[in-house]
Amino acid sequence: MLKGIHQQLDPQESPAFFIQGPKPFSRLMFFCTLSLVMMAVDARFDYLSQVRQWFSTALHPLEVLASAPNEWGRNINTYFTSHNQLIQDNFKLKQQALIDHAALQRLATVDAENVHLRTLLAGDLPIIPQATLGEVLHMGRDPFSNIITLNRGSRHDITPGQAVVDEQGVVGQITRVYPFTSEVTLITDKKLSIPIQIERNQLRAIAFGEGKRNTLDIPYLPTSVDIKVGDKLVTSGIDGVYPAGLAVAVVTQIKQSQDSPFAKIISRPIAGVNNHKHVLILKMPDTPAMNQASENRPVLPRNNAQHLDQSVVEVLQKNNAAVDPHPATETPVLDAAPASPDGGAAATPENTPATPEHP
Amino acid sequence: MKPVKFSTFLFTMLVGLTFQLYPWSNTGIIIRPDFLLVIMIYWLLQAPYHCNIGWVWFAGLLVDLSTGSLLGQHALTFAVTAFLGLIYQRRLVLFNRWQLYLYVIFLFGAQRALILLLKLFAGGELPDWTYGLPVISDLILWQCMIIWFGELTRPKKL
Incomplete structure (x- = not known):
């Protein structure tokens, strides 16, 4: 029960009425020093991260136990979610999915176009995480x-x-x-x-x-x-x-x-x-993967926006010889767009908001 | 004051740690008591033969590890608070209930002030007034500990 009662006292030390082992003050000094050292080590070096890892693993069961009441509460809540609510949610999600699908279809086209253009310009492929x-x-x-x-x-x-x-x-x-x-x-x-x-x-x-x-x-x-x-x-x-x-x-x-x-x-x-x-x-994909994508091309920094103009010049120089399936058909369309009545339809939405402002 | 088993002490410490690990929501964290601090200070004053400054320091270390803060921050403040608590530990029997409350509020307040100081040194920012609220919930938990494990002051009949 009384832990320290059997320990031997030094002869020169007067027998204390309360036996506490080392004096509280010396204990305090010891532990203060220890924690200050730990704080310094933790702040400056990486030695203690392993300790954190072990501790976290050891404490995982306790953590699961502690979060169990919350988990049960949520499960019960989910269980009693009304049928109506689910139907409504389902309806909403389906609508959202429809809208998203439409947007995604456009994205696929734009994505393919983007990749194509980037390869034309000898740039890096876009990073898809x-x-x-x-x-x-x-x-x-x-x-x-x-x-x-x-x-x-x-x-x-x-x-x-x-x-x-x-x-x-x-x-x-x-x-x-x-x-x-x-x-x-x-x-x-x-x-x-x-x-x-x-x-x-x-x-x-x-x-x-x-x-x-x-x-x-x-x-x-x-x-x-x-x-x-x-x-x-x-x-x-x-x-x-x-x-x-x-x-x-x-x-x-x-x-x-x-x-x-x-x-x-x-x-x-x-x-x-x-x-x-x-x-x-x-x-983010690892750097080796990105290098594979641009194996034979000149290495450009990841954000190649500033370097684009330089690469454009290079590509233009080479482009005379390059065999490309599209440019012959695409460029005239872009040029002709404002002139043709069909292309004018695309240009009108841009013009319409401007007109009410001028008068 | 009956002597307490060592296993009881360890068990309450484990329970305190579990509550410390409980996923508190945003509002909960404002009024959350420092479970381990209250429990350890109670045992330090009630059963000094089990719990010494070293144990309180260790509890602080557990808090550090569970919050992911700088290792040793809470441990340091816990140890200092334990020392402040030990100064009057032998005179506690002479205290009446209100004096004891005042003393305990001082201890919990000192711990919060110390941790605030350390965080400010480390480049933290000054929290608003709700930072002091847990002292009240600490006191409620303290009262619970007294109800469960016995008074610290001398019974009136003696």
């Missing part, structure tokens, strides 16, 4: 960090750095992977920055999270920059983490102050960063 469906386990246990935990981990081939999106836009990035779970740092987190592009004018910038306020900040843009409230920000794809063209945020506020050369631009994330159950974890 693979996706894994993940479920949000919990919104993080630390009120300080903007982290969510997903139910996919290294056992499901998830690696740190992968982008996480929902149906509307970018949610965040995988920052730590455990065997069965992984942590996603949200784009609103202070530590996360994301390369973006303004969809309207393709202006590139970097957006930083602002923490608890659930907004993004775009610093270092001059006050004269062409940006408006309501502009949509999409990923630029330069970093190789996020595929290009995913929606990130909408600009909500632009403040210009006299004493700063930079505008304060605040935007709100488009994705439901704090309210969703399922997300997609995107995996």
Whole structure:
């Protein structure tokens, strides 16, 4: 019962009434030093990540046990979802599927055309990421960090750095992977920055999270920059983490102050960063795969937008000799479009909104 | 105060850890008590022969691992809180109920203040006033512990 009662006391030490082993203060000093060392090691080096992995694996059963009540609650809720609700949902989903199918058909054509054009210009093939469906386990246990935990981990081939999106836009990035779970740092987190592009004018910038306020900040843009409230920000794809063209945020506020050369631009994330159950974890294809696609071609940087004009010149030089099935038929159509009555139909929708403005 | 079995101590610690791992929703996390802290401080004051600063520190380490925060942050604050608790541990029998509450609020508050300080050093941002709310739920959990495992102060009849 009393653990320390049998231990021998040093002769010079006066017998204490309460036997506690080492004095509390020396214990405190020891453990304080230990935790300070651990904090330093954890912050600077990578030694302790293995400890986290073991711990996470050992604790997985307890975690499952802890989340069981929630799981049951959800299952019961699903069970009692009314028949009507299901029929309505089914109807809605079918409608959505129809609309999406129509859009997808167009996408397939445009995609094929895009690949064709890119090969013509000797550019890289577009990067098409693979996706894994993940479920949000919990919104993080630390009120300080903007982290969510997903139910996919290294056992499901998830690696740190992968982008996480929902149906509307970018949610965040995988920052730590455990065997069965992984942590996603949200784009609103202070530590996360994301390369973006303004969809309207393709202006590139970097957006930083602002923490608890659930907004993004775009610093270092001059006050004269062409940006408006309501502009949509999409990923630029330069970093190789996020595929290009995913929606990130909408600009909500632009403040210009006299004493700063930079505008304060605040935007709100488009994705439901704090309210969703399922997300997609995107995996960018490995670099070897991309090299295969462009084996015989000159190696271009991943974002070849700036280098396009150079490659256009090269291609044009070669193109005289190149055998191409389409250009002979396609180019005249493009040129003739404004002149012909059929092509004029395509041009009219562009003209009509302009006409009411002029009078 | 009856002596407590070591297994009881370990079991409550495990239960505390399970509650710590419970997937709390957004609103839940605002008022969530620090389960492991309350349980460990209770045993530290009630059964110092089982629970010492080292155990409380270890519990802090478990919290660190489960939250994914910097390893050692919670452990450090838990150890300091345990030390503050031990200063008056032998005089607790003389306290009346309200003095004990005040003392415990001070301990839990100190832990939250310390962790806030560490997070601010690491570049965190200042949270809003709801950050202090868990102290109240801590106190409720503390009262539950007292009901389940016995008073810390001396019974009135003696």
